[in-house]
Amino acid sequence: MEAVLSAPKLRAAPFRAAAPGRSPLPSRVVALTPASAAARARPLRSGPKVRPALLCLFHLSPLHRFQRKSSALPTWPDVFDFGLHHSLLGLVISRGTNSEFGMMFSSVVCFQGTIQALVRDEMLGAAEPAQWDDAAASQGIRIRRHRRPTASMKEIEEEMGAPRNILEKIIWDKEIEVAEGLARNPLKEVVESAVKAPPTRDFYGALAAAYKRNGVPALIAEVKKASPSKGVIRENFDPVEIAQAYEKHGAACLSILTDEKYFQGSFENLRKVRKAGVKCPLLCKEFVIDEWQIYYARSIGADAILLIAAVLTDMDLKYLLRICKELGLTALIEVHDEREMERVLRIDGVQLIGINNRSLETFIVDTSNTKTLLEKHGDAIREKGILVVGESGLFNPDDVAYVQNAGVSAVLVGESLVKQEDPRRAISLGFLENNCCIEATRSDFFGGRLVVAARPPAL
Numbered sequence: 001m002e003a004v005l006s007a008p009k010l011r012a013a014p015f016r017a018a019a020p021g022r023s024p025l026p027s028r029v030v031a032l033t034p035a036s037a038a039a040r041a042r043p044l045r046s047g048p049k050v051r052p053a054l055l056c057l058f059h060l061s062p063l064h065r066f067q068r069k070s071s072a073l074p075t076w077p078d079v080f081d082f083g084l085h086h087s088l089l090g091l092v093i094s095r096g097t098n099s100e101f102g103m104m105f106s107s108v109v110c111f112q113g114t115i116q117a118l119v120r121d122e123m124l125g126a127a128e129p130a131q132w133d134d135a136a137a138s139q140g141i142r143i144r145r146h147r148r149p150t151a152s153m154k155e156i157e158e159e160m161g162a163p164r165n166i167l168e169k170i171i172w173d174k175e176i177e178v179a180e181g182l183a184r185n186p187l188k189e190v191v192e193s194a195v196k197a198p199p200t201r202d203f204y205g206a207l208a209a210a211y212k213r214n215g216v217p218a219l220i221a222e223v224k225k226a227s228p229s230k231g232v233i234r235e236n237f238d239p240v241e242i243a244q245a246y247e248k249h250g251a252a253c254l255s256i257l258t259d260e261k262y263f264q265g266s267f268e269n270l271r272k273v274r275k276a277g278v279k280c281p282l283l284c285k286e287f288v289i290d291e292w293q294i295y296y297a298r299s300i301g302a303d304a305i306l307l308i309a310a311v312l313t314d315m316d317l318k319y320l321l322r323i324c325k326e327l328g329l330t331a332l333i334e335v336h337d338e339r340e341m342e343r344v345l346r347i348d349g350v351q352l353i354g355i356n357n358r359s360l361e362t363f364i365v366d367t368s369n370t371k372t373l374l375e376k377h378g379d380a381i382r383e384k385g386i387l388v389v390g391e392s393g394l395f396n397p398d399d400v401a402y403v404q405n406a407g408v409s410a411v412l413v414g415e416s417l418v419k420q421e422d423p424r425r426a427i428s429l430g431f432l433e434n435n436c437c438i439e440a441t442r443s444d445f446f447g448g449r450l451v452v453a454a455r456p457p458a459l
Contacts, residue, residue, distance in 0.1 A: 139343060153172065167310065207387055309333060309336075
């Protein structure tokens with residue numbers, strides 16, 4: 001094994017800028033080793049000679065497993081198998097990360113995301129965009145992609161018509177945003193920053209420990225300024241102040257919205273909260289469509305990332321989960337309906353499933369959605385050791401108790417907390433909509449005993 005890694009120094013070729021009409025995925029890397037000035041780099045599918053030392057560190061993408069069924073693509077060597085990566089990692093641990101062997105391994109891993117991007121883009125390129133669309137349609141995904149990150153929204157709508165719902169509109173804008181993000185912060189640089197970032201905090205472990213300790217759903221308190229359905233929720237918005245208050249008053253984890261256009265969040269808010277010394281594990285709540293977003297979130301301090309099953313195919317979910325595992329990130333996979341739940345339960349390695357009671361297509365909220373899905377799939381979820389997070393429509397203690405009885409171990413609450421004039425009291429003060437309050441002991445709002453002192457709303 002050590003002989004494999006004693007090969008000459010390995011380098012990845014730089015990415016080309018995305019061409020018009022392509023998806024915001026990183027463009028195809030045409031060479032993996034330095035080429036002579038006279039040599040013309042060839043696309044991967046034409047069969048370049050790739051150094052096995054670098055390829056053996058690659059996590060075989062599930063996109064490859066799907067695409068290799070096509071006779072138009074080559075069959076890849078089994079040396080790519082995911083298990084080999086962990087064998088090499090075991091050698092590093094035994095020899096020490098400061099050994100020559102360990103440092104060599106670490107330097108190669110810095111480029112691993114680059115190689116993953118290469119293969120992922122190559123596999124999609126075999127029949128893109130039709131093959132992704134076919135897979136999405138077969139899995140019940142109704143959100144279309146325009147794959148024109150350099151086009152204006154006007155041009156896109158002239159070609160495809162208007163977005164069919166708010167989620168599709170968000171994703172169309174997100175494709176353009178990701179392409180712009182890649183231009184500002186190339187994937188190779190972001191991967192290197194993510195690898196060098198301090199260790200992640202255990203998001204899953206924090207929720208499990210809080211639930212076990214208190215016997216009520218653990219709280220993921222959301223730092224949220226606005227939403228497409230409600231508009232601005234809190235005018236006087238200081239993400240650091242709110243995050244620190246939530247942590248001080250009992251939140252197990254925090255969720256930071258990073259979408260700018262529709263939720264008035266930002267990656268900068270996430271960076272600020274982490275740099276402010278907040279110790280709670282942080283969830284980057286983003287509409288992820290590309291690995292770049294995951295690496296970037298990790299590079300600025302995220303401990304967990306949201307993946308939405310309504311947007312991502314099974315291949316995408318498996319691929320992104322492997323990246324999360326490599327980076328030590330927890331993935332919260334969000335589902336809304338029966339089909340999405342069944343898809344996610346077939347995927348190995350899932351730790352957290354969020355059941356969104358709000359349809360991201362219609363924005364209609366129905367908390368019975370949680371109960372319906374867990375009545376049918378609760379046994380399978382428990383057998384796999386998956387924790388369930390209740391999301392949306394949780395405005396009062398009764399709502400939280402309802403989803404707790406259905407089987408959730410944690411709740412993600414945003415609007416109900418952040419709209420309070422004093423967020424520091426929001427966790428220790430249960431409340432009803434329309435200003436009808438119910439006082440509760442500290443941290444008992446989330447499913448615990450209540451000291452009821454109801455007062456009617458002001459007229």
